[in-house]
Amino acid sequence: MTPNPAWDVTYHVGSVVPGGTHRVRAVAERAGGKGVNVARILHSLGHDVLVSAPAGGVHGELIRDDLTASGLGHAIIPIRGESRRTVTAVATDDGEATLFNEPGPELGTGEWAAFAAHVVDHGSRASAAVFSGSLPRNIDPHSYTALLEQVHAPSIVDASGHTLESALAARPDIVKPNADELAELTGCRDPLAGAVALIERGARAVVASLGPDGLLAVTGDTAYRAVPGERVRGNPTGAGDSVVAALAAGLALHEPWPHRLREAVALSAATVAAPVAGEFDQDSYRRQLAAVHLEEIHAPRHHG
Numbered sequence: 085m086t087p088n089p090a091w092d093v094t095y096h097v098g099s100v101v102p103g104g105t106h107r108v109r110a111v112a113e114r115a116g117g118k119g120v121n122v123a124r125i126l127h128s129l130g131h132d133v134l135v136s137a138p139a140g141g142v143h144g145e146l147i148r149d150d151l152t153a154s155g156l157g158h159a160i161i162p163i164r165g166e167s168r169r170t171v172t173a174v175a176t177d178d179g180e181a182t183l184f185n186e187p188g189p190e191l192g193t194g195e196w197a198a199f200a201a202h203v204v205d206h207g208s209r210a211s212a213a214v215f216s217g218s219l220p221r222n223i224d225p226h227s228y229t230a231l232l233e234q235v236h237a238p239s240i241v242d243a244s245g246h247t248l249e250s251a252l253a254a255r256p257d258i259v260k261p262n263a264d265e266l267a268e269l270t271g272c273r274d275p276l277a278g279a280v281a282l283i284e285r286g287a288r289a290v291v292a293s294l295g296p297d298g299l300l301a302v303t304g305d306t307a308y309r310a311v312p313g314e315r316v317r318g319n320p321t322g323a324g325d326s327v328v329a330a331l332a333a334g335l336a337l338h339e340p341w342p343h344r345l346r347e348a349v350a351l352s353a354a355t356v357a358a359p360v361a362g363e364f365d366q367d368s369y370r371r372q373l374a375a376v377h378l379e380e381i382h383a384p385r386h387h388g
């Protein structure tokens with residue numbers, strides 16, 4: 085589910101200079117938001133997906149039409165507000181991505197209720213339910229936690245700040261913060277200590293994405309580090325969404341953790357090699373899968 089979907093615009097430029105004028109070399113536009121990207125990756129891997137999102141206005145129409153054209157199962161809950169855009173400027177010279185994420189529309193009480201009812205109904209019939217991306221700005225994180233509690237399916241949460249903090253109370257099966265989100269929430273700069281802190285607060289497993297350094301997973305009874313075999317340059321936007329996609333597939337199919345993490349690192353690196361979020365480079369994926377370095381580190385001590 086993508087509670088705040090976006091019409092994603094990606095600009096490819098030479099470099100990004102604050103205060104400068106940028107000549108755009110290539111533009112890509114498509115339906116986005118974290119959950120949509122997760123669904124695209126899963127769909128490319130041959131899994132059945134259903135995108136649930138509230139959307140409206142001109143961008144809402146674009147999002148719906150693009151999901152249909154992409155062959156992604158979807159249920160768009162209509163809203164009165166105008167759905168947002170997000171703009172990513174990818175600097176081809178250094179592979180840095182600069183993001184401008186609009187806040188998106190507020191949702192009426194009835195609109196959120198209709199969306200929540202849809203998610204509870206369809207989510208509970210899924211083999212894995214993914215809760216990804218930011219909330220509409222007027223939605224209380226506790227409503228999100230209530231929603232998570234009502235969906236009876238293995239669950240993954242990719243959110244930040246108060247939304248992630250509140251979601252822990254629903255005991256999600258996996259949470260996927262990045263290093264900054266983990267540090268912001270726990271005050272721990274060490275990702276292992278941060279991940280253990282999230283387990284103590286309710287997560288059943290934590291997979292922290294550490295950019296080019298790969299993943300750190302604390303699975304409840306043990307911990308792993310998974311590092312890509314080779315560094316990739318390109319567009320890092322959406323790399324975290326590919327981690328979530330791999331974890332969702334592994335959760336749905338009851339794959340063992342080492343398999344899930346190898347897939348997640350390879351897909352994530354192969355997404356950096358693709359021009360836009362929600363896609364991955366097939367050759368890079370195959371090469372990376374054979375080269376992931378996975379290490380079991382130790383069973384961290386935690387209570388609960």
Ligand SMILES: O=P(O)(O)OC[C@H]1O[C@](O)(CO)[C@@H](O)[C@H]1O
Binds near residue numbers: 119324
């Ligand atoms: O919901 P947010 O946290 O604002 O993230 C949305 C953005 O993140 C991305 O999914 C990349 O992860 C973009 O496609 C963009 O839509």
